[in-house]
Amino acid sequence: MKDLFMCLPRFFIDTHVHGRDMLEDYKTxxxxxxxxxxxxxxxxLAYMPNTKPAMVTINVLDRVLDIINDAREMLKISEMQYVYFGVTDNNLDQCEFALQREEVIGLKIYPQRENGGGVTTGSIGVVSMRTxxxxxxxxxxxxKVVSVHCSCPxxxxxxxxxxxxxxxSYLIRIVMVAKKVPGVKILICHVSNTLSAKYIIRAHEKFGINIAMELMPHYLWFDSEGTNWNPCVGREFYHCFNSLRNSLNREFLVSLLKTDYSFIFCASDTAVHIEEEKMAGFGGIPSNQELPAVVVTLAQMHGISDERVADLLAFNQADFLGIPMDRGLVKYRLIxxxxxxxxxxxxxxxxxxxTRLYFPVRVN
Ligand SMILES: [Zn+2]
Structure with a gap:
């Protein structure tokens, strides 16, 4: 069999990671x-704030940044790492302090009901659209950016x-608010379906909103019909927020990889839970090791250029979020x-x- 190669960035960026630690270090x-x-x-990597305790105070932010710096040192990573600071209805003063930190790439909005019920694992969130x-x-x-988990609580x-x-419906509310803040950068996390994706494109083209969308490997590869699932793994392990949708939605998201929209990029939303938690209904799929492999494999299947893959895995997110990045490409062998x-x-x-995938490995 002929060896396959691609020219891709020196490294990839993952803008959506759940790192846990602190009271949840048993997960990861x-x-x-x-x-x-x-x-x-x-x-x-850019870490999400729905940690335990939640990253909604400067105290917890400092604690997480210390943990990140220790990890960087141990792994000899010279590149800067980032976090999103969580917004609540009463921490806007803390948000302002947090935004002044270099490592804080933006704010994160999780919708919440008035009685405190959230739409994802953990209790972090925002009730009021005024917030x-x-x-x-x-x-x-x-x-900086406002990153949003769209789901009507x-x-x-x-x-x-x-x-x-x-x-x-939550995405439409976000766009309505964004119209009142011209120039604000909005990032819609884990877009799972055709209607949301088309609405984001429309918000960009018709309303001139600086809005980007994250496409995650699991929505590009799996769907609610069981496509590509491992028959030995229970369906609970494919449960995530937002839920996997049907194959028509998955195919539409894959078709977006082939466009040249610069406001689309891929991120993992890697979120691990232990077996007991998954059996109890926790949402989240481990995905960061598969992120480059899934995009590269889909590129091979659909004839997507190396340049576009480079944009989807590094350059588009670097440009949108202001992450410094060398634009050179290097050779990878696909295993x-x-x-x-x-x-x-x-x-x-x-x-x-x-799952059979092409894993890109740097040649030198
Ligand atoms: Zn997430």
């Missing part, structure tokens, strides 16, 4: 997620799950194999195991 740690990312050629508006104004002041609780309608990646030294069930 920042050190562990960085170590796993390095195996996949990812050298710059969302104030957060956007703050982020714009410091030229009321619909989420009524139907006991997140639906496409709930995802789209085709059944996925055998471990998470947290094998303590986590990895639903990707067994």
């Amino acid at each position: 740690t920042i050190y562990q997620t960085m170590k796993e990312a390095l195996l996949a050629g990812i050298r710059v 969302v508006l104030a957060a956007m104004k703050l982020a714009r002041k410091y030229d 009321d619909m989420f609780f009524r139907e006991k799950k997140d639906t496409i309608g709930g995802e789209l 085709e194999k059944a996925d055998d990646c471990h998470y947290n030294v094998g303590k986590i069930i990895n639903p990707w195991n067994g």
Whole structure:
């Protein structure tokens, strides 16, 4: 069989990582997620604030940044690492302090119901759209991004799950608020379906909003119909927020990889939970070691250029988020194999195991 090669950036960027640590170090740690990312050629990571305790105070921010710096030192990573600071309805003063830190790449909005019910694992979140508006104004002041988990909390609780309608309705509310803050940068996390993706393109083209979308490997490879699932792994292990949608939605997201929109990029949303938690309904899929492999494999299947893959895995996110990045490309050999990646030294069930993918490995 002929060897396959691609020319790609010196390293990849993952803008959506759940590092845990602190009270959840039994799931994984920042050190562990960085170590796993390095195996996949990812050298710059941005961590999410729904930690325990949540990263919504400067105290916790400092604690997390210390943990990140220790991990960088141990793994000899010279590149800067980033975090999103979590917004609540009463921490805007802390948000302003946080935004002045170089490592804080932006703010993160998780929707929440008035009684405190959130739409993802953990209790962090924002109820009032007035808070969302104030957060956007703050982020714009410091030229940073507002990253949003789109899911309508009321619909989420009524139907006991997140639906496409709930995802789209929160996205529409976010765009309405963003219209009042011209120039603000909005990043819509883990876009799972055609309607949301088309609405983001429309918001960009029709309303001139500086809005980007993250496409995650699991929505590009798996769907709610069980496509590409490992038959030996229970369906609970494919449960994530937002939920996997059907194959038509998955195929539409894959078709976006082939466009030349610079506001689209890929990130992992790697989120590990132990087996007992997954069986109890926790949402999240370990994905950072598969992130480059899935995009590269889809590029091989659909004839997507090396330049576009470079944009999707590094350059588009670097440009949008202001991450310094050398634009040179280097040669990678594509190793085709059944996925055998471990998470947290094998303590986590990895639903990707067994999937045949091309893993890009740097030639020199
Ligand atoms: Zn996430």
